[in-house]
Amino acid sequence: MPSISKKGTQMPESPIRKLVPYAEDAKKRGVKVYHLNIGQPDIKTPQIALDAVKNNTIETLSYARSEGSEIYREKLAKYYVKNDIHVTSNDIVVTTGGSEALLFTMGSITNPGDEIIIPEPFYANYNGFSTASGVTVIPVISSIDTNFALPKIEEFEKLITKNTKAILICNPGNPTGYLYSEEEVEKLKQLVLKHDLFLIADEVYREFTYDGLTHNSVMSLDGLEENAIVIDSVSKRYSMCGARIGCIVSKNKEFIKTAIKFAQARLSPPTYALIASEAALETPQSYFDDVKEEYVARRNTLITELEKIKGVKVANPKGAFYCVAALPVKDSDHFAQWLLERFNYNNETIMVAPASGFYSTPGEGKNQVRIAYVLNRKDLITSVKILAEALKQYNQ
Numbered sequence: 001m002p003s004i005s006k007k008g009t010q011m012p013e014s015p016i017r018k019l020v021p022y023a024e025d026a027k028k029r030g031v032k033v034y035h036l037n038i039g040q041p042d043i044k045t046p047q048i049a050l051d052a053v054k055n056n057t058i059e060t061l062s063y064a065r066s067e068g069s070e071i072y073r074e075k076l077a078k079y080y081v082k083n084d085i086h087v088t089s090n091d092i093v094v095t096t097g098g099s100e101a102l103l104f105t106m107g108s109i110t111n112p113g114d115e116i117i118i119p120e121p122f123y124a125n126y127n128g129f130s131t132a133s134g135v136t137v138i139p140v141i142s143s144i145d146t147n148f149a150l151p152k153i154e155e156f157e158k159l160i161t162k163n164t165k166a167i168l169i170c171n172p173g174n175p176t177g178y179l180y181s182e183e184e185v186e187k188l189k190q191l192v193l194k195h196d197l198f199l200i201a202d203e204v205y206r207e208f209t210y211d212g213l214t215h216n217s218v219m220s221l222d223g224l225e226e227n228a229i230v231i232d233s234v235s236k237r238y239s240m241c242g243a244r245i246g247c248i249v250s251k252n253k254e255f256i257k258t259a260i261k262f263a264q265a266r267l268s269p270p271t272y273a274l275i276a277s278e279a280a281l282e283t284p285q286s287y288f289d290d291v292k293e294e295y296v297a298r299r300n301t302l303i304t305e306l307e308k309i310k311g312v313k314v315a316n317p318k319g320a321f322y323c324v325a326a327l328p329v330k331d332s333d334h335f336a337q338w339l340l341e342r343f344n345y346n347n348e349t350i351m352v353a354p355a356s357g358f359y360s361t362p363g364e365g366k367n368q369v370r371i372a373y374v375l376n377r378k379d380l381i382t383s384v385k386i387l388a389e390a391l392k393q394y395n396q
Helices: 006-010 020-028 047-054 070-082 097-109 125-133 153-157 182-195 253-265 271-280 285-306 332-341 377-394
Strands: 032-035 092-095 115-120 136-141 164-170 198-202 228-233 246-249 322-326 348-351 368-372
Touching (some): 020 032, 020 332, 070 092, 092 097, 097 125, 097 198, 097 228, 125 136, 153 182, 164 182, 182 198, 285 377, 332 348, 332 368
Parallel strands (some): 164 198, 198 228
Antiparallel strands (some): 228 246
């Protein structure tokens, strides 16, 4: 029988999606499943974006430009300027989701065997993108005890080798919800300049910052023009996960020129989704104000309820819509599967994402789960009650 590639064998499973068959089986048995496992907001997509697709008069659905239409990139540049990120349309390459933006970035800046340093826990697919690109992830561990703050710069520096090409952060963070301070971003700037590295920032949750805190983009830092790369997406900002439109933003002209070659090889981003994304840029600020208010209320509800459970430790997120909780269990992968396969409370159960898949260090995060607070407050309260009962039964 022909063999599967080494790369294919090494590709990690998604900790978020690998439990889907068990959830589907639970539903077939008549058990209601509350999905706390995936960052799919229940917030409505801006009507202006949906109407743009519904009311368009296209007669031939043709290819878009490889790097995204000129008009969309110009409007995107104006959006960034409003956020103190001073770029032009020529600094932007539109991609099929933030995922493709990361793949194009790794393809453009790394050779097989190169290394990227990432604070962990991190978005699980960074492992997959790195494996697909022949890149080695070098983790630097952040701790739930410090709310997943940026590890000391000395911890980064001692990991830098001749193979290190970049440091990658997610800000605000998935899965932790941690929001990097201006001081932390400045420290990373000094480090990458000292060692001539790229600083890649996944900023898809830029709009979701809480408690009066503001987002600090790597693209707003003077002197980092050749080093900074931003990964972005419409998925979370406008609750448009299915549009699959993202982008790369950088002032490094050689990098952008290279990324466009990858964009040309896959032809173009999807035309209808571009139309929706362009229209979404006209979304009024009131939409984001309402969404932020809702997420703050959900976060507060979730954290308050989780802290009532004996043995549970939870980090308090300052952005995005996730939190990581340490549970009184030895193996959250087993516990998450047990919740779906063997447990129900009043014929209901929950689906969580085991946090071990958000680490690349073996054995880390084994007692942790990521919870996405993308459900309404009533459902979040019910979900935590189910979790409390589940932990009682599981530990018996």
